[in-house]
Amino acid sequence: MQTHETRFLGTCATIYRMSILDNAKDVAKAVHEINNLDLYQRVLNLHSDIIELVEENNRLRMEIGELKKKVEIKGKLKPIMNKDLIYYLISDRGDPDEGPFCPTCWDVDGKLVRVFPYGDGTHTCNYCLTFRPRGR
Numbered sequence: 060m061q062t063h064e065t066r067f068l069g070t071c072a073t074i075y076r077m078s079i080l081d082n083a084k085d086v087a088k089a090v091h092e093i094n095n096l097d098l099y100q101r102v103l104n105l106h107s108d109i110i111e112l113v114e115e116n117n118r119l120r121m122e123i124g125e126l127k128k129k130v131e132i133k134g135k136l137k138p139i140m141n142k143d144l145i146y147y148l149i150s151d152r153g154d155p156d157e158g159p160f161c162p163t164c165w166d167v168d169g170k171l172v173r174v175f176p177y178g179d180g181t182h183t184c185n186y187c188l189t190f191r192p193r194g195r
Contacts, residue, residue, distance in 0.1 A: 083109050129169055136171075138162065145174065145182060163189045 083106040090099045135156075137149045146165055147158035161184035164172040174182035183189070 079109055079113065080106075132171060136160070136165065161187060161189065163187050 083102070087099065087102045087106055090102045132148070135148045136146050138144045139147050139155065139159075144162050145158070146160040146162050147155035148160070150156035159174050159182060161170075161172045161174045161182075164170045164184060164187050167187075170186065172184055172186045174184045177183040
């Protein structure tokens with residue numbers, strides 16, 4: 060889920076990145092025009108470094124967004140004991156809002172994977188293939 064703040068920061072990062080890259084291209088063009096090959100090569104290397112930093116910055120922003128989402132989910136994810144432990148996302152009212160979700164997938168991999176009723180009275184996870192007694 061992308062929030063307004065995330066979209067705004069992403070847009071600002073894109074504008075900032077384009078501004079830096081545009082400035083670096085303008086400098087490279089100006090250096091090329093004065094015919095200083097050594098300086099031109101240095102500017103091109105700097106341009107490459109800028110691109111690498113911008114890409115790393117974008118990757119880190121995405122990672123931060125994913126971690127924020129996990130923290131938000133973790134705050135809403137509650138185990139409900141029936142015959143066994145099953146996770147549900149709890150609404151602000153304290154009621155199960157979404158689910159059920161596989162505790163194995165969440166606890167081991169941090170993945171929110173739905174479990175489905177199976178014919179023998181259990182829940183099954185199609186991702187990790189575990190079965191849980193169904194009490195709901």
